[in-house]
Amino acid sequence: MTTHSNFVANKLGLDNLILLSNKRCTPFNSLHSDDVNYFKKLPGYDTLRLILSRAAILVEGPSDELIVQREYKDKFGLLPIEHGVDVISVRGLSFKRFLDIARRIGRKVAAITDNDSDYQKNVKDKYVNYDDVDCIEIFADPRNELNTLEPQFIDANIAIFDDLRKTIGLREDKYPDRDSVLRYMINNKAEWALKVFEDSQSFNYPQSLVSHFNGTLMIFPNIFIDEIQDLAGYDLDILKLLFKSESTILCVGDPRQITYLTHWEKKNRKYQCGQIKAFVNDECIKHRNLDKIVIDEELLSRSHRNNSLICEFSSKLYPQYNATKTCDCDGCHPKDIEHQGVFLVKQKDLNEYMRLYHPVQLRNSRLVKVDERHRAYNYGQSKGMTCIRVIIYPTGPIVTWLKDHDSELMPTSRADLYVAVTRARFSVAFVIPDEVCEEIRDLPVWVNEINQPG
Numbered sequence: 159m160t161t162h163s164n165f166v167a168n169k170l171g172l173d174n175l176i177l178l179s180n181k182r183c184t185p186f187n188s189l190h191s192d193d194v195n196y197f198k199k200l201p202g203y204d205t206l207r208l209i210l211s212r213a214a215i216l217v218e219g220p221s222d223e224l225i226v227q228r229e230y231k232d233k234f235g236l237l238p239i240e241h242g243v244d245v246i247s248v249r250g251l252s253f254k255r256f257l258d259i260a261r262r263i264g265r266k267v268a269a270i271t272d273n274d275s276d277y278q279k280n281v282k283d284k285y286v287n288y289d290d291v292d293c294i295e296i297f298a299d300p301r302n303e304l305n306t307l308e309p310q311f312i313d314a315n316i317a318i319f320d321d322l323r324k325t326i327g328l329r330e331d332k333y334p335d336r337d338s339v340l341r342y343m344i345n346n347k348a349e350w351a352l353k354v355f356e357d358s359q360s361f362n363y364p365q366s367l368v369s370h371f372n373g374t375l376m377i378f379p380n381i382f383i384d385e386i387q388d389l390a391g392y393d394l395d396i397l398k399l400l401f402k403s404e405s406t407i408l409c410v411g412d413p414r415q416i417t418y419l420t421h422w423e424k425k426n427r428k429y430q431c432g433q434i435k436a437f438v439n440d441e442c443i444k445h446r447n448l449d450k451i452v453i454d455e456e457l458l459s460r461s462h463r464n465n466s467l468i469c470e471f472s473s474k475l476y477p478q479y480n481a482t483k484t485c486d487c488d489g490c491h492p493k494d495i496e497h498q499g500v501f502l503v504k505q506k507d508l509n510e511y512m513r514l515y516h517p518v519q520l521r522n523s524r525l526v527k528v529d530e531r532h533r534a535y536n537y538g539q540s541k542g543m544t545c546i547r548v549i550i551y552p553t554g555p556i557v558t559w560l561k562d563h564d565s566e567l568m569p570t571s572r573a574d575l576y577v578a579v580t581r582a583r584f585s586v587a588f589v590i591p592d593e594v595c596e597e598i599r600d601l602p603v604w605v606n607e608i609n610q611p612g
Contacts, residue, residue, distance in 0.1 A: 175209075208256055212242030212379075213266035216256055221351035222270060222307050223247045228355045229363045253285075261291050266379065270297045275305040299364055308343040308350075310364035312336055318361075325357045326350045378405055386411035387434050391423030394437055401442050401451060410458070414476050416573040417538035431569035460485040463544050463583055467499040471586070471601075472579045474563055475572055500579075500586045501604040502595050503549065510606055517547035517587060520578040526551050537574035540581050549587040550578050560588065560598045 176185050208214050215230075215238060217223050223245050230238045230245075238245050248256050253269055260267040274280045281298040288294045304310045315322045316336075323330065323339055326349075333339045343350045354361060381400060383389075386409040389397060400407050413432035429437040435453060443451050461469055462485045473481035484491050503511045511517075512529050519534035528534040528551065535543070552560065556575055559567045567575070579586050587604065595603050 207244045207246050208259055208265060208267070209263065211244035211265070213244075214256075214260070214268075215243060215245045216248050216253060216267060216269040217245060218271060219247055219347060221347035224348070224351040224355040225307065225311065225363070226270065228361075232360075232363075257285075257288055257291075257294055260294055261288070264293050266293050268295050268297060272306045273298045273300070273302060273304075275302050277302055304364075306344070307364070308340055308347070311354075311361075312340055312343070314362040314364045321359055322354075322361070325359050326353050380406045380408070383407070383409040384411070385415075387413045387416055387432060388418050388420055389434065390419040390430050391421050391425040391427075393420055394426045394429060394441070397437075398442055414479065414573060414576045415541065416569065417541050417577055432573070455480060459483065461580070462487060462490050464580055465491050465498055465584060468579065468582055468586055471500045472576055475567075475576045475579075495584050497547075498584045500601055501588070502590045502598055502601050503587045503604045504592045504595055505589060506592055507604065507606065508589055511549070511587065511604060514606070515547050515585065515587075517549040517585070518543075518545040518581070519551065520548050520581065521551040522553050522574070537578045541577050543581050544583065545581045546583055547585045547587070548578065548582040549589060550575075551589050557590065557594065557598075560590075560601070 176183060215226055217226055226245050227237055230236075230243070234241065246256070253271060257267065257269060259265070269285070271281060277298060277300045281296065281300075285296045288296060299310050304313055312319070312322070319336065319339075320330075323333060326339070326343070328339060328342060333342060383397070386397075388411070397409075411434060413434055416430075416432050419430060426437065429441075438451060438453060459480055460483050464472065464482070464484065466484045469482045469484055473479075497515060509529070512532055516532060518540070519528045519532055520537055520540055521528060521534060522537060524536065540548075550556075552575075553571065555565075555567055555571050558565045559572075559575075588601070590598065
């Protein structure tokens, strides 16, 4: 039986549980016997909350639990449980038992604990065995004089002390100073924390709490970004922050396909127009020492769409990159298809070519006249399409490049041309004025052999 229900799992008995998480299989009874016995004695369903949560925040008591939930909601707009993050009060002496389970199953956990007046002994030394555990983070205030949540919370809100006292419901004449309010809070932990939790007053939070825990990690353990080459301006600053998180970030893109940018900003302008690799190298790997970032230029370097002739031609547009090759998949590149390759079509032969092959027409703008009987798209609009054949109405700069590949072609025009060419599986044709065809020497001119005399 498999279940996500802590009620069902509890009824089955802990000895019968096998934990499946992050590709790991851990029988519950494989834990240390002391830990198993401890969890068996816990009442209710708290035993299984850590196991069944997406991530967890461990705290020492109900007041910590309330304040952590309030801060989390202030920061992320929702309570932790709405993000699959369970805040669990585990009573300080039990932290290690929960952390051992988290380590075994790879569960993301933040443990928020008091320093109890000796940060080195009660935090650093006590939890040293978890320093290198990627899924566990320990938080505590390093200042020994702020030994529990109550003095920490007052210290964080000393600038709005009167508002804090009012929220808790204390009269100034009976609680005139910090020490008297602190005594009340220590003696009435759940009461003051509940009032803060329910009040609309804005508060500051101690550095030991969840503000220093990676909220993005808790909500999104994996982040996927497609078309990364289109990011620009402040997008790149956001990308840099994501790389600094503990989340697994997978980005996919092709710097040769910059047909759109999210916006045009001066910020990070030098990394526009296909320079995403330079940004990652300069601003993330070198500058931020984010050496865990890996740039893979081989995995997606083979085309399942374009045949070898189209791959060879399109690669000439970006000689600085590795040439694209065809894939080896059965069925992707049949050999028995007629009319494969890249061609020039004279203007006078256009109607006949369209009649025979029915290619999709690609143009720079809707102002370009096309054959209305066949489909037509702008270069950028065609991005993502797969076509059997395409015919391209080139701009003046593109015609110049077809004549001489060393001629200047603006980055946007180069990307538009690359996108247009790589839509086709079997053939690409360029509509060229009759007198210009002779000036383009490395592409064959299409000739209708069917209608040629004898």
